[in-house]
Amino acid sequence: MDEVLAYVAELVAFAIIVFFIVRYVVPPVRKAMQAQQEKIRIQIERAAETEKRLAVAEAKFADAQVEARQEAAKIRDNARADAQRIVEELRAQADREVERIRLRGEEELANRRQHLLRELHAYLGQRSVEVADRLVEEHLADAGARSATVDRFLEELDAMSARDAAAQPSLVASKGES
Structure with a gap:
């Protein structure tokens, strides 16, 4: 019992x-x-939104490059047409003018490209820092997350350096074509 x-x-x-x-x-x-x-x-929604913004920025950058190349081509075509209409005595002067216009167009194209690259890098850097700041603050709230975050960050740095090293020959080749 x-x-x-x-x-x-x-x-x-x-x-x-x-x-x-x-x-x-x-x-x-x-x-x-x-x-x-x-x-x-x-966080997933924010990451998707950031990816969309990046894709839009990359598309705008690509469009700007195409437009700049077309504009440079138009400048060269106009200079050639002008050179053909100029009389023989002024041919040397016209050739110098065409060359000056072409160089100015290429310089302007290079300046625009650099300006767009700087803006894009600054924007992406700012957005990356903001997203990274939020992610770091949230993930570093506990010790396990801090350890995992540091390990993942180091792996990403290794991957980025490997990509940059692989991309260097193609960047050098594309600068040589310009």
């Missing part, structure tokens, strides 16, 4: 413990999990 009472008492104590856990522990844990899921969802 004492064993049955002890078993019932243990069962009642277990039921009380389960009740308190379900009543007072599970809801805050569930809320914390939902809050964390919401933060992750927001």
